[in-house]
Every structure is written in C-alpha cells, then in structure tokens.
Amino acid sequence: MKHNFERFELKSFLIQALSEFDITMPTEIQERLIPAIKNGMDVIGQSQTGTGKTYAFLLPIVDRINITKKETQAVITAPTRELANQLFDELKKLTNYSEEPITTQLVVGGTDRLRMMEKLKQKPHIVVGTPGRVADMVDNQALDVRHVDMFVVDEADQMLDMGFLEDVDRAASRMGTELQMMVFSATIPEKLQPFLQKYLQNPRHVHVQPKNVSPKQIKHWLIPDRDRDRKDLLTNIVKVANPYLAVIFTNKKETADEVFQGLQEAGLNVDILHGGISPRERKKVMKRLQDAEVQYLVATDLVARGIDVEGISHIINYEFPTELEYYIHRVGRTARAGWDGIAITIVGRNDQDSITKLEKQGISFTYREIKDGEWVDIDKRNRPKMVSTAKVETGVKKSGTSTKAKAKPKKVKPGYKKKARYKKALEDKRQRRIESKRKK
Structure with a gap:
C-alpha cells in the first residue's frame, strides 16, 4: 500500500x-x-x-x-x-x-x-x-x-x-x-x-478547528471545596485517584511551592516544575518524567503548552487558570495517543462564571466528591451554592458613551408655589412694619 x-x-x-x-x-x-x-x-x-x-x-x-x-x-x-x-x-x-x-x-x-x-x-x-x-x-x-x-x-x-x-x-x-x-x-x-x-x-x-474543544476521551470532574483547606482536599483527591501520572496545575509558582511541600509531607512521589526552578533542575525533572519515575508533578502553565509526556492519566487543577483558555491547554496534556484521561478541577463559590463559559464551549462537567474513600456523583440538590461574580456595568452604552441618568427633580407638593408666594408676602409685610417703626 x-x-x-x-x-x-x-x-x-x-x-x-x-x-x-x-x-x-x-x-x-x-x-x-x-x-x-x-x-x-x-x-x-x-x-x-x-x-x-x-x-x-x-x-x-x-x-x-x-x-x-x-x-x-x-x-x-x-x-x-x-x-x-x-x-x-x-x-x-x-x-x-x-x-x-x-x-x-x-x-x-x-x-x-x-x-x-x-x-x-x-x-x-x-x-x-x-x-x-x-x-x-x-x-x-x-x-x-x-x-x-x-x-x-x-x-x-x-x-x-x-x-x-x-x-x-x-x-x-x-x-x-x-x-x-x-x-x-x-x-x-x-x-x-x-x-x-x-x-x-x-x-x-x-x-484547524478541533472537532471537539476537548478530546472526548477526557472526563471533566468538578470537586467543590466547600470552604475547606484546598491543600488537605488535594491530598485526599490524589490518594483516592491514585493516578499513573498526574500533573497538578497552579496559577502562581508560590502556590506551586506550597502544594509541592504539602504533598511531599504527605509522603507522595512528587516533583515540581515552574519558571523559578533552575535550568539544571528543570532538565532533571523532565528526565524523571520521561523515565516514569514520578507520580505527581506540580506545575504552573509553563508546561501547559506543547509539552508531550507519555502516560499522563490525570490533570488536576488546583484552581481555574487566570486566563480561561489555558484550561484547554492544561487538560490537553492527558488523553493523548488514544488513551483516556481525567481532568479534575477544585472549585469554589466564585467559580460559576468560569464553569459557565467552558460549558458554552461544549465541555460537560460532572460534580463529584469523596465519601468513605470512594468517588460519588453529586446531584443538583446537594451541590453547594455558587455565585456569579460578573459585574454588570451600568451607565455605559456599548459604544462607550455615557448614559448616566440625570437626577430626577424633587417632587413638588400641590399648591407649593402659591404657599411660597403667600409666605413671601407675609415676610415683606413684616419687614415694612419694622422699617416703619424705625422711622418713627
């Protein structure tokens, strides 16, 4: 052929x-x-x-x-x-x-x-x-x-x-x-x-437009933090998930350092990769990843684009990325070469806008949590209340011109002008009397 x-x-x-x-x-x-x-x-x-x-x-x-x-x-x-x-x-x-x-x-x-x-x-x-x-x-x-x-x-x-x-x-x-x-x-x-x-x-x-914004082989899970400490929740998540290789994404390298330290203290096989890591160490980390010597990698979006490491079974978002398009880049590290993958995102009360935007792009989320060491789905009735933080701007047209409402005139009671004229006439009369007495 x-x-x-x-x-x-x-x-x-x-x-x-x-x-x-x-x-x-x-x-x-x-x-x-x-x-x-x-x-x-x-x-x-x-x-x-x-x-x-x-x-x-x-x-x-x-x-x-x-x-x-x-x-x-x-x-x-x-x-x-x-x-x-x-x-x-x-x-x-x-x-x-x-x-x-x-x-x-x-x-x-x-x-x-x-x-x-x-x-x-x-x-x-x-x-x-x-x-x-x-x-x-x-x-x-x-x-x-x-x-x-x-x-x-x-x-x-x-x-x-x-x-x-x-x-x-x-x-x-x-x-x-x-x-x-x-x-x-x-x-x-x-x-x-x-x-x-x-x-x-x-x-x-x-x-080239992808047929799907995210590969069909990826399952997208949302884990509500319910106001719990995220580092503790993350430790629980990774232990229950027990991935072949998971990349855990944070937005800042300072957060990555904290998460890395927490997972290390929990006795997990974890490594870290971000812009603050020395070039020599970054090279060593990549080698360990390629050799499948690491089970968990904590990273910033430095590795969200283009890095192709075989065997990434899970992507865990410690938080939604600041620029939401990076969600697609992050989860794209898994479910490659025909394999399945799971993308887990820890969400808080203020993440509703991000969820809504991604759902509009065709991503279907499943709400899950851990009970007695097992994954269970959360039905709509038991999901925590989430709020939209989108600010509704008022007083501005789409073109940018101001439409600030003019102050409404104070309501005038009926007969106000007539009463005002009467009071003024009485005051004028009083002043004339005072002036007349002075002349006498």
Whole structure:
C-alpha cells in the first residue's frame, strides 16, 4: 500500500522514518501546510496541541536542507527550554534516518555558553532554541544566520505573553531578505499582528478547528471545596485517584511551592516544575518524567503548552487558570495517543462564571466528591451554592458613551408655589412694619 506521505514527494529517508514511527496518514494541518512550506511560502499554522503541527514544519524543513552546503539554513524557536528540547528530540528522530549527516544543534539557556559557541562554529544545518539564547548567539556572532532561509516561531502567542518577540525580531532581522517565516500558534492575538505584517508576505493561513474543544476521551470532574483547606482536599483527591501520572496545575509558582511541600509531607512521589526552578533542575525533572519515575508533578502553565509526556492519566487543577483558555491547554496534556484521561478541577463559590463559559464551549462537567474513600456523583440538590461574580456595568452604552441618568427633580407638593408666594408676602409685610417703626 502506498504511503500517504509519498505524494508530498518527501525524501525517501523521511518516508522510512514515518513508517518506523507507524505514521502513515497526514493530519489536517500537515495535509494543508507541507506543500506550502516545501514551496517556500510564508505560513501561519493556527491549531491546538495534538494536531500534528510539529511534523507539519519539521518534515518539509528537513526535506529542503541542502546537505552539501556547510551553513545554517533553518532556525526553529520555542518559548521554553522544555519545548525546544522536545522539538529537538523530534528533529533528531527524523535526521537519524538520513544516510548523509544533517547536522543539528540545540541552543537554550542553562547550558555551557562557551561550549555552545564552540559547537556553533561548525555551522549546523538546523538550529533549535529559545529566543533569548538564539538572539544572544546571533548578537555575539557565534551563530551565523546570514544564510538562514527558513525560520519557525512556534507557540507565537506564548512568545508574546512571555515578552520574547523582541528577541525573535532581533534574530530575524539579521537573516536574509528571502527569509521564509513559519508562525505556529493556538491563537492569533491582535498584538501579534505588527510582527506578522513585518515578516510575512501573503502567508498561507491555515486554521484547524478541533472537532471537539476537548478530546472526548477526557472526563471533566468538578470537586467543590466547600470552604475547606484546598491543600488537605488535594491530598485526599490524589490518594483516592491514585493516578499513573498526574500533573497538578497552579496559577502562581508560590502556590506551586506550597502544594509541592504539602504533598511531599504527605509522603507522595512528587516533583515540581515552574519558571523559578533552575535550568539544571528543570532538565532533571523532565528526565524523571520521561523515565516514569514520578507520580505527581506540580506545575504552573509553563508546561501547559506543547509539552508531550507519555502516560499522563490525570490533570488536576488546583484552581481555574487566570486566563480561561489555558484550561484547554492544561487538560490537553492527558488523553493523548488514544488513551483516556481525567481532568479534575477544585472549585469554589466564585467559580460559576468560569464553569459557565467552558460549558458554552461544549465541555460537560460532572460534580463529584469523596465519601468513605470512594468517588460519588453529586446531584443538583446537594451541590453547594455558587455565585456569579460578573459585574454588570451600568451607565455605559456599548459604544462607550455615557448614559448616566440625570437626577430626577424633587417632587413638588400641590399648591407649593402659591404657599411660597403667600409666605413671601407675609415676610415683606413684616419687614415694612419694622422699617416703619424705625422711622418713627
């Protein structure tokens, strides 16, 4: 049977690699973007995680590398070291099948800078890295990007949120005028538009809408805190759930530290990952996760986007994310590769608005709690009362113009004016009498 990727006319070693990986059918985003990227077009790939976007750009990039030229021809950037490492691993899997060596280099922080600069002197064909370290290498002339004609910005909206677009811009501005720009992102915020307009010319914009906002294999549970201490409740939840691997999300690294400490004190096999963890330790944590040496990982949204660790059976939200769209990114870490998954969220009295918004997106929640060490459903009658915190603005039109109500005039009693005139006449008469007496 003919391999479905053969019609893209990819090099034979790439078809062999895909066959070995048991990948025979292109995903929608691969179907629509591989030909465009092969033809040198600027592209915008808009999709959620799990849609196959990584191979949508890796396959045509590797296919187009001119092995005879000893110069850097492609740079791929990702917002975090973990994401860059993951992209680099996928790249190496593909290039290992090439009979002629395609040289690659990972360029991220937390590694020996001088050693990295020495390796870049060899001018690897493809560089994968984080924006800050890539820009640093370009500024110091360690990374020669004059011949780079393919540049990938992965998770661009997260780059924007984390303030990395300036570094991306700095690196891209040193590249050739015929640069092919490939931008991949779950969302395309308005603030990203100036960057896109600066670097992309008539891009092919492919927006892959997921059939379901969240995979059907994920069960979404809500656990009311009923004003209890959440750390104690969480400890109870994880012990009853007994997951193969659970990622527990918090909004702040300070909260993550507290949760981590609480689970450690409970004697659980737990690790932690957030922006405040040293690069060396973060690398060790990722290795332990990949080796299935950890049962619980406490993390911030740093790992909600793009990190693909096998075997995540449960996602536990210690709280709803501040930006609600991250709920989808968080729960997307489970139920991958055909497996089932459970997303558990601890909710309080003021979370009704978040629940309502997610339900409108098609997510179906089940309210549950623990009784006698077992999960039980909560029927509507026994659910705690929750309140909507949405503020209803008054006195403002949708257009922004004020419609502040004018103060109503005080009610005037019947005959008020007649009585007022009578009182004034009496006062005038009194004053005339006083004046008359003075003259006498």
